[in-house]
Amino acid sequence: MKLVLDKKHGNRVEFVAKGVATSFANMVRRYGMSRVPVLAIESVTFYDNSSAFWDEYIAHRLGLMPLLTPDKTPESAEIIFSLDAEGPKVVYASDMVSSDKDISAAKGTIPIVTLGQNQHLRFEAKAILGIARRHAKFQAGLLSYGEEGEDLRFFVESFFQMEPADVILRTCDLIEADIESVEEALGKKPEKKKAVKKPKKAKKKE
Template sequence: MKIENTEEKGSTLSFTLKDARNSQANALRRMAINHVGCFAIDTVTFYENSSAMFDEYIAHRIGLIPIKTPSSGYSETDEIMFTLEATGPKIVYSSELESKDKEVKVANGAIPIIKLANEQKLRIDCKALLGNGEKHAKFQPGIVTYDQEKDGTFSFSVESFGQMPPREIIGKALGSIKDELKEIEKEVKKI
């Protein structure tokens, strides 16, 4: 098995996987989507919301905002707090979510959250957790697809949502595959 034709442009990585089986290509794709840890806002506490939108609607939108995820130093027990205070008239953007941790912050500040009319207010606290795509789609680091050619090669495309570079997504996916195989090996040795 070998990787060729690697090309990285911004948040997208493309490469060709040769001499691989369907199961290997699909394992890489699935691990990249479901087993790479990313921060996402999981809990939103509303102190004031005089906008026309329900709390749940705003919380759902905020939960889908990509959060930068450092490559190491954090675990699934870590909680990163964000705050937001805004008064209309204005459009509230993701850049207004202020993190208590300078390493873990909003990946794209240009995402509109809500439009506030004159004198409408929004004041919230948010808690970001480290999770993976198995738990919820908001923890997925990006989109990973492949096309299978007739000769058994697979043309992969990895597009990051901004939490981490696409190369890191693939690297962490490979690490997850190794960890899973070690677990299987450990269990087989017990037989």
């Protein structure tokens, strides 16, 4: 199999896969859209909300907000986002304070609510790791492909939680892990990966 990167723009990439069966391509597509773990807000505790919107409306909006999801984020991770804002102002995703410096709203310019004079909003939101098979808010992006002669052209669009290339890389890691678990279940030990030796640096001639 050979991959050739063709186009890259923002949160989208296109690449051509050579020597790949459509059945394998479909597996990559399904894994990428439903199995890649992503952080999303799961619950919100409101301490004060005198805005024009109900708690449920704001909580639903927060749940669908994309959050940066670093690779190897622990399954048990719980990230707390807190906000304390007073109007008049537009409250944006960037106004939330995260308990983890590496995790924040993927797009800080997303508006949460507009507060009028003397209106106040204060809450704590808990984000957890999940997959799209459980809820669409945990979806990492969209993947599709089409035939191009004997090759397949992939279209990958990230929902900003990670780079589009990372969606594919994490998808491949998941597929590899599942294959290894099947081999172990069948009593076959997975082959150890050969370590790539780094070339030795040439000694400088005096």
